[in-house]
Amino acid sequence: MESVFRNRGATLLMLTPALLVYTIVMLIPIVWSVTYTFQSGNAVTGFEFVGFDNWIKFFGDETAIDALWFTLRYAIVMTTLQVAAGYGLALLYIFFLRNRSSLVRATIFFPVILPTVAVALMFTRMFEAAPTAGPVNAIIMWLGGDLTDFLGDPGYSFWVIIIMDVWRSMGFYAVLLYAGLVEIPQDIMESARIDGASGWKLVRKIVFPLSLPILLSSLIFSINGTLKVFDSIVALTNGGPGSATTPLTLYMFRTSFAYGQYGYGSTVAFMLTLLCLVATIFVFRSMRKDVTR
Amino acid sequence: MTAIDTPSRRSRKPLSVTLRRIPGWIGVGLILLTVLYPMFWILMGSFKTQPEFLSEPFWALPQHWNLDNYVSAFVDGGLGTYIKNSVIAVFPSLGLILVLGTAAAYALQILVWKGRSLVLVLFLAGIMIPTQMILLPLFTVYFKIGITSTMWPLIITYTAIGMPLTVFMIATFMRAIPSEVFEAATLDGANVYRIFWSITVPLVKNAIFTVALVQFFFLWNDLLIALTFVTKSDLRTIQVGLLNFTGQYGAVDYGPLFAGISVTVFGTLALYVFLNKKVMAGMTSGAVKG
Numbered sequence: 249m250e251s252v253f254r255n256r257g258a259t260l261l262m263l264t265p266a267l268l269v270y271t272i273v274m275l276i277p278i279v280w281s282v283t284y285t286f287q288s289g290n291a292v293t294g295f296e297f298v299g300f301d302n303w304i305k306f307f308g309d310e311t312a313i314d315a316l317w318f319t320l321r322y323a324i325v326m327t328t329l330q331v332a333a334g335y336g337l338a339l340l341y342i343f344f345l346r347n348r349s350s351l352v353r354a355t356i357f358f359p360v361i362l363p364t365v366a367v368a369l370m371f372t373r374m375f376e377a378a379p380t381a382g383p384v385n386a387i388i389m390w391l392g393g394d395l396t397d398f399l400g401d402p403g404y405s406f407w408v409i410i411i412m413d414v415w416r417s418m419g420f421y422a423v424l425l426y427a428g429l430v431e432i433p434q435d436i437m438e439s440a441r442i443d444g445a446s447g448w449k450l451v452r453k454i455v456f457p458l459s460l461p462i463l464l465s466s467l468i469f470s471i472n473g474t475l476k477v478f479d480s481i482v483a484l485t486n487g488g489p490g491s492a493t494t495p496l497t498l499y500m501f502r503t504s505f506a507y508g509q510y511g512y513g514s515t516v517a518f519m520l521t522l523l524c525l526v527a528t529i530f531v532f533r534s535m536r537k538d539v540t541r
Numbered sequence: 542m543t544a545i546d547t548p549s550r551r552s553r554k555p556l557s558v559t560l561r562r563i564p565g566w567i568g569v570g571l572i573l574l575t576v577l578y579p580m581f582w583i584l585m586g587s588f589k590t591q592p593e594f595l596s597e598p599f600w601a602l603p604q605h606w607n608l609d610n611y612v613s614a615f616v617d618g619g620l621g622t623y624i625k626n627s628v629i630a631v632f633p634s635l636g637l638i639l640v641l642g643t644a645a646a647y648a649l650q651i652l653v654w655k656g657r658s659l660v661l662v663l664f665l666a667g668i669m670i671p672t673q674m675i676l677l678p679l680f681t682v683y684f685k686i687g688i689t690s691t692m693w694p695l696i697i698t699y700t701a702i703g704m705p706l707t708v709f710m711i712a713t714f715m716r717a718i719p720s721e722v723f724e725a726a727t728l729d730g731a732n733v734y735r736i737f738w739s740i741t742v743p744l745v746k747n748a749i750f751t752v753a754l755v756q757f758f759f760l761w762n763d764l765l766i767a768l769t770f771v772t773k774s775d776l777r778t779i780q781v782g783l784l785n786f787t788g789q790y791g792a793v794d795y796g797p798l799f800a801g802i803s804v805t806v807f808g809t810l811a812l813y814v815f816l817n818k819k820v821m822a823g824m825t826s827g828a829v830k831g
Contacts, residue, residue, distance in 0.1 A: 262645060269697075358576065358813060363805050476671045501768075510677050
């Protein structure tokens with residue numbers, strides 16, 4: 249059967265279109281973008297070679313360092329919360345709701361497909377303080393608390409973003425992990441039960457180890473997604489108040505398109521890419537030994 | 542029926558078991574409430590007048606069920622144009638992603654040739670690359686060849702960006718097909734294209750559908766690429782359009798804003814109710830097939 253699948257013509261025919269689009273629109277621009285990091289200027293004014301100036305500038309740029317810290321903080325908190333929430337929901341679907349879970353799964357999945365901007369506008373109104381108190385403030389005041397300007401306070405606005413993005417994404421991770429959990433063979437579960445494992449013990453000893461591969465995918469997927477956060481923050485806080493909730497992605501967008509600094513913008517983008525690479529390798533290596541056994 | 546289900550049809554459960562499950566059901570109810578209530582609140586708000594927003598408590602229902610806010614969102618807000626633009630940008634991209642991605646996954650996972658693992662890694666690397674990394678060179682090129690006032694920059698970029706995840710996911714599903722299936726097909730005399738079209742694609746059909754849905758959310762929810770490459774206001778996609786909605790109406794004109802959010806939220810819901818059954822059916826049948 250080897251000979252059937254060792255078909256050069258078929259390989260070229262089926263691979264070339266995808267590879268061509270991918271190479272021209274992604275790979276070449278990536279390399280091109282790296283060359284921008286050694287230049288200053290933009291498409292209109294022309295470029296000038298500046299060596300490592302952009303790189304040096306990045307580490308002395310307070311706003312950039314703040315954006316870097318924000319990105320890391322957001323990625324760590326979000327990855328932890330959304331994968332944990334997703335796993336919790338997946339276990340709930342499997343062990344509590346069992347075959348009645350489909351409507352619950354569908355409902356909790358729904359926010360995933362909502363346009364981010366619509367969700368962000370919705371949450372802006374939910375957490376609003378002025379001109380009128382939104383539901384969250386109304387409830388806090390009803391309980392005897394004070395009117396809080398959640399989106400105007402750097403400490404609170406971070407958590408509003410987190411709450412919104414967990415709300416948005418938990419259904420996705422729940423279904424992803426659920427899909428992994430239902431693959432666990434019935435006979436393994438049965439024999440574990442016969443051996444006396446049940447409840448948490450069953451989850452810890454059988455379900456969790458067997459779901460490590462799908463957890464690894466979820467973590468890598470999540471950390472990459474959260475490091476690249478853009479839409480929800482632009483629409484919810486637009487990086488504010490001040491630059492308190494500005495991630496690297498938004499900082500790159502501003503430097504490039506608002507200030508026309510392509511070289512520096514590319515440098516910020518490159519730092520972000522490096523961060524994604526390091527994070528992925530870190531997650532992969534710390535979990536691979538468990539997964540491959 | 543899922544593979545992991547405990548025998549659910551035992552003899553009638555004792556009352557104590559039913560009672561013990563009540564806290565669980567309350568928990569499920571609370572989770573559903575936090576998911577559904579914000580949308581219900583927006584829907585109710587879309588019928589309210591400005592004075593109602595400012596003077597009535599948030600849980601109050603609208604006094605009149607009129608559609609003025611919706612008319613305003615479509616007529617003054619241009620909501621219809623935004624939705625049309627999103628459809629024009631997303632669906633061609635989605636079609637290209639699926640056709641090119643599935644074929645490439647087959648070439649990389651099933652076909653045998655030197656260097657295929659290297660190319661697969663090359664595709665995989667794309668999952669990690671932030672879109673920001675390719676924006677500036679693409680912007681320069683699109684600008685130079687003069688297509689920035691069309692939808693082409695979006696379609697081209699979306700197609701390329703969807704490729705890595707699509708190839709990776711579909712290749713993963715193809716890896717799960719037992720090799721006996723291919724052996725049997727080869728012995729029956731099927732050629733490489735026949736095996737792709739009549740055996741592999743039907744076997745990963747559910748996976749392709751799932752991938753299509755995931756890609757659809759990504760593209761439909763994209764703000765960054767649309768914000769970068771859409772230079773004309775009448776080419777705005779729904780996300781960019783909504784983002785400008787607040788600016789357009791000011792921070793205080795609630796009604797049309799809530800109507801705009803409602804249209805996108807409940808429009809998506811209508812689509813979801815239709816698609817959801819297939820997705821869930823695909824996932825459960827995929828779990829049973831083994």
